[in-house]
Amino acid sequence: MTDQRVLITGSAGVVGTLMRPRLRRPGRALRLLDLAPQTASSDSEEIVTASVTDASAMAAACEGVDALIHLGGHSRENTWEATLDVNINGTQTVLEAARSAGIQRVILASSNHAVGFRRIDSDLPADSSPRPDTYYGVSKAAIEALGSLYHSRFGMDVIVIRIGSCFETPLPLGPRGLSTWLSPDDAARLFEACLSAPSPGYRLIWGVSDNTRRIYSLAEAEALGYKSLDDAEVYAEQLASKPAPTGAAAEYVGGPFCTAPLGVFN
Numbered sequence: 001m002t003d004q005r006v007l008i009t010g011s012a013g014v015v016g017t018l019m020r021p022r023l024r025r026p027g028r029a030l031r032l033l034d035l036a037p038q039t040a041s042s043d044s045e046e047i048v049t050a051s052v053t054d055a056s057a058m059a060a061a062c063e064g065v066d067a068l069i070h071l072g073g074h075s076r077e078n079t080w081e082a083t084l085d086v087n088i089n090g091t092q093t094v095l096e097a098a099r100s101a102g103i104q105r106v107i108l109a110s111s112n113h114a115v116g117f118r119r120i121d122s123d124l125p126a127d128s129s130p131r132p133d134t135y136y137g138v139s140k141a142a143i144e145a146l147g148s149l150y151h152s153r154f155g156m157d158v159i160v161i162r163i164g165s166c167f168e169t170p171l172p173l174g175p176r177g178l179s180t181w182l183s184p185d186d187a188a189r190l191f192e193a194c195l196s197a198p199s200p201g202y203r204l205i206w207g208v209s210d211n212t213r214r215i216y217s218l219a220e221a222e223a224l225g226y227k228s229l230d231d232a233e234v235y236a237e238q239l240a241s242k243p244a245p246t247g248a249a250a251e252y253v254g255g256p257f258c259t260a261p262l263g264v265f266n
Ligand code: 15L
Pocket: 075, 076, 110, 111, 112, 113, 163, 164, 165, 166, 173, 180, 254
């Protein structure tokens, strides 16, 4: 029997792929929406092939859904037009479909690139105001604002997560990952906390593991019930031989995004 149906947009993307097996629960159906083809691995998975920019497909995908995790969209720098269309218009389309279907709980993926031009040496509370490093970062700041709007106007519970670097390990990220890594298991713990926290209202929280070199605050996520069990420091020795960032990439939390050409897909 299905007690809860969770719609995940961008389920075939990097974070979606890591979350799919980890968010499986008895009594929970996962409705997995992506442009890329996917195959259901059990009766509790429902596949939807659609774009987050398609209002009628999103309306259909939201039917019978209890909670929505919106991961869909471009996950790195792209042209302004593509970023505007998929990340900003797409998120508005998703929120509008959720509102109209009566979905009370929405979790939106933002990114540390919404505040990429904040200095590494500062302590970063989760509600630090936006200092985007790219068009991509601008789109994440807009997603945060859209989430706030839909909460204030319609009373929906909207939790926006400024995700650091969610990968299997921090190794591909170089030394920066020792600070920004969100382990996949911690990410699943964080999504579970976001799904189950009673009446959170609007929250902006960091998505990061309890890394020894962490500069992103965990207090806001912990207030929702999140407990990180991982620390990127276990990879420190393996990363010791990798070149340390220099210039703006060493000064600001966005790292290499701070110097990547604007509007160029990379
Ligand atoms: C992000 O927002 C990207 O989606 C991801 O690919 C990583 O680059 C991550 O930020 C990061 O900052 O490491």
